[in-house]
Amino acid sequence: MTKKILFILSEYGYWGEELLGPLVACDEWGYQSVFATPTGKRPRALPPSLDPGYVDPPLGRTVTAPEIAVAARRLDESVRLDHPVSLAEWLPDRPYQSDPEYLRALEAYHRELTKVDDDIAGYDALVIVGGSGPIVDLANNGRVHDLVLAFVRADKPIVAECYGVACLAFARDWDDRRSILAGKHVTGHPKEYDYKDGTGFLGTDFVIGPPPYPLEYVLRDATAPGGCFHGNVGRETSVLVDYPFVTARSTPDSFLAGQKLVQVLESGLRRYGW
Structure with a gap:
């Protein structure tokens, strides 16, 4: 039977190679491959990710090879991303406690979540694509968290790249509020990779200095006790497998992350990179 992979992308800009790498492996x-966004809006690549001449400030060099830029632009302009699934239409939204019918609304919310467990039975893995966009609409998105938790309950692999790894750190059962990354080994955007200025998002003129939170610190706290964040600064690639999670640090790790997902699905890989 053909394996089916769900890709979650931000509506505020994904990094071209960070979609291309895992998708090429799946293809x-x-x-x-099925694509989804928070409200069903078509995702678009961040312009710098399609520019082979763009110099990443923390690294002091270009990060997108010319052939990757061409392939990522071709994908971004193709019809493949035209009609993504809307997470807002698919998953319920947890009600506020101030809702006058809170208990009934909460019961309805939990009923709908049981349907999500049935829905993902048809999927073999989840991929959360990176870039700056996830900071805005994926990292603290309750529907994304519920989807992640459903894949964890089903013991299915989850790939998260760059700032998409924050979704894993924040996905928690509301009863104990404990991160699902506790005790796990992960990688992600280290402090050294954070911009000092110019963190931008697609579809808005809002440009900030550094990202609103240092992802490394979030991941160090989320993996404790017993786990560890691995920045692997100074190494060309950083991809970790600590099943069910496959985490990728940044752009150069995208194709390796796709390869490791295939090995998880086809060869039973459960640990890599630590």
């Missing part, structure tokens, strides 16, 4: 293996 090569004949997997079916």
